[in-house]
């Protein structure tokens with residue numbers, strides 16, 4: 001018997017795809033040897049707690065239905081257990097970076113078929129303190145933009161809310177550098193930056209190619225950093241970022257790391273997979289191929 005736990009955030013995204021759950025269960029139940037349990041979250045940490053319990057209760061597969069925030073909670077729950085089921089991500093949020101990168105089908109029948117085919121790949125998981133992230137850790141301009149967009153605005157306007165708010169915030173943020181001390185491979189470097197992104201996949205914040213060289217299974221996190229001194233070029237860089245043609249831009253520092261510490265004098269909010277998660281100063285590392293994800 002294959003035991004499957006669905007963990008769904010009923011309020012994620014535009015709340016449309018969640019209506020497809022009965023159809024998904026129907027597809028999966030065509031094989032009498034499968035047992036599907038469905039759990040709806042009602043508040044923060046529900047998904048995390050349920051995922052952790054599902055590991056101990058020996059489920060074979062966890063399916064997340066929600067946005068990147070739900071995926072982040074689920075992987076945080078799973079990383080607490082030595083025995084981990086496989087993970088499948090059904091993108092149902094406003095921004096679904098990891099699902100987009102993996103080209104997970106949005107059509108529910110196609111998604112069900114993908115589960116039945118059961119192809120999988122191992123993926124790296126980032127960690128900072130006791131918090132894990134599957135796609136990205138970031139601080140500075142971009143995360144502040146994301147968190148200023150209320151979740152109601154995200155539901156109604158979807159991705160556009162990010163960009164509209166982004167344009168409004170941009171001018172204010174330009175004058176607020178972050179002074180950081182970086183420790184990479186035993187070397188110390190001091191910088192004034194606008195923001196940094198530490199990414200597992202190339203797709204971050206709805207930009208499909210923001211971190212073009214990032215690979216989800218290489219045991220590295222890709223650090224992308226914009227220096228404050230390069231301020232005047234930043235707008236042009238963002239335009240290039242839409243098509244992934246920004247990596248060689250002089251305003252950027254781009255580097256692959258296994259471990260990094262980022263120290264700041266002040267406490268600065270940290271974004272993990274699009275949700276507020278702790279703060280700088282912080283250290284980061286990667287657990288190579290720690291989770292197994294179902295892919296098309």
Ligand SMILES: Nc1ncnc2c1ncn2[C@@H]1O[C@H](COP(=O)(O)OP(=O)(O)OP(=O)(O)O)[C@@H](O)[C@H]1O
Nearest residue numbers: 011012013041042044066067068069070093094095
């Ligand atoms: N029933 C619920 N109602 C409101 N918030 C919830 C509920 N269940 C979980 N949450 C919280 O909502 C946060 C955001 O959820 P999620 O990422 O799935 O949706 P989203 O915000 O629409 O998508 P995205 O993060 O991609 O923009 C989660 O981190 C979780 O803590």
